[in-house]
Amino acid sequence: SDGVPIVGKRRISDAIIGECMSHLHPLVMAALIFAVLFWIFRVIRDGYHLVQFYEIHNFYGDALGISDSELSNLTWCEVVKRICQMQPRLHLIINKERLTQLDVYQRILRFKNYFVSFVNKDLLPPVLNIPFVGAMPYLSNGLKLNLEWLLFWGPWSPWEGPYALKDDYKHQHNIAKLTKEMESTIFYMGIANLVFFPLILLYQILYSFFSYAELVKREPGALGTRRYSNYGRSKIRHFNELDHELRLRLSRSHRAAEQYMDQFISPLKEIIAKNVAFVAGALFAILALLSAWDEDVLTVEHVLTAMTVCGVLIVFCRSFIADENLIWWPEFLMNRIIAQIHYAPDTWRDRAHTATVRQEFGHLFQLKAQFIVEELLSPLITPFVLVFWIRPKAREFVNFFHNFTVNIDGLGDVCSFAQMDVSRHGDPTWNLDTRHVEQPEATVSLPTTGEKVSANDGKTELSLLHFMATNPDWKPPAGSARFISEFQHRIGKDLANLRESNLEGNILLESIHAAFPLQCPTAVLTHRTRMYGEGASKFDGPTEMNTNSLITSLHQSGILNQQSSLHTPGIGEDVSADSAAAEMSLTTMCLRRLHAQHDASQTTVNYGALGSATAVISEDSNGGHSVSNIWGVPAQSVVAPRPVDQQSPMAHITETTDDGEDRPPNSFHSV
Known part of the structure; x- marks a missing residue:
């Protein structure tokens, strides 16, 4: 009234x-x-x-003929197979008779593959030097939205549609003109962000309040928990990895990542948190006792508010107080994390216990409170980042589109890194053999500026193995197929050495201990049979265990059934039922140890990160080979070039908002 x-x-x-x-x-x-x-x-x-x-x-x-009741029992791998099978009848891509799994993924992830490449090649994100904090990658949702509009979706973007890059970007003589145009576009975008700063800030405040107020009331300690940052998700993401596949992978690493970050509780922060929690707890206890003695106390102004604030402070301070039963094992936890996220710079080797590695990993795995603060400050920071950091890099973005765009018949322009061709974008320090160079099958503008062509941190090799894990029927390019074959040969050699109890410098044995330190891979095999029910749709890759997989070969060899050094005291049977993820974890650790072995062979410095894994990969002089059951390759095989007649794909090896939804398969109709 x-x-x-x-x-x-x-x-x-x-x-x-x-x-x-x-x-x-x-x-x-x-x-x-x-x-x-x-x-x-x-x-x-x-x-x-x-x-x-x-x-x-x-x-x-x-x-596709998939009913609602059937959908919950299908994995994405089976859906993709159904789409490929329907291509001759539906003609989802008009001028192609045959559709591959890679075509489906690249159609959905065209722009996201470019964005992952930008982060991998260090074009993004901006790095801000904050006083008393140091360098910090900055990629808020607001900045990410501006970048996507600038580079992909906007009317002034390099794209003339969802499938084709503008022709000007495909000619070297247009680079200077396109650079000036992009610089001008970025400048006006920054000015527009600054002009609309009050409205954007109000939107961020309302959105944050509506999104997190109930969460903080229900779980006051939620702000002290962690999440993978936008930068972390883009850095860790493989080429051709869908959103749900990434979420599953990050979710599997979340517990180990939380435990790892808890290893580094600051003594100063812990002392302050204990004192604040003590004072808040005392006030809360007194008010609670008084209200229990006389309920009229609750009618006094601000008593309930004071009790609520004290309760929130107590729970929030707990996140800065170390567990008294905490065990110091950073290297163990970091191995568990790497086995799932598949990312670790060379500088992290044997240094997981240092504050530097902890800080770098903290950029990938940030506090939710930090994320909210970044989002609230984004309307103010983003305009200046666009004008003073993104704008000077306009030429690098133009060069990237010019140098790393390939045209696929029927699919349009895609990022050449997403082809996962090891012969073109592989890192020599991650390849087992680099003597063969294959010419690309598609038309691509190769770099003319002397820019490094290979992806950083073994991104091409790891993405290839991951895609083969989730899509074992896919046939990779010749160079990539050779890499997979040689990798299988190398692991087959280590498996043969395990049979002979030759454990010294065994990459496979070290990788098993790193990927499953308290678990037994044999448990996986009992789970990965044909599954029915709603849970099946939450797995990556096929629902049936591939008999050519690495873990299956280990089981069939009898090694895992022996009471040997493979077994660790206290091994449990709690391995994830998704053996594809377990297989990818093991494959990742094997490849990383081979990479470390290569680095150790090139320098007299032994980093010591991988124990005894410092022997140089050598060719066996014995010409005779006995046949093994691992992927159908010789047991005493070596890393050597050989003809690739029939590729037996790597067994499924797969591996958690979120940066947008995947494009639905029905969008093929518009191709």
């Missing part, structure tokens, strides 16, 4: 004030109007998503 006491019966009309807007402060009125617009925007967006979901439902039912 308008302040006049109401007597008698109350009616709804009594709560309505005529010309109420005149009674409101202008700022309150502006906030209400903006909140209504925010709500309308959310309704429109959710309505658009419902339309997309309906189209996907129709595509699955009408085109």
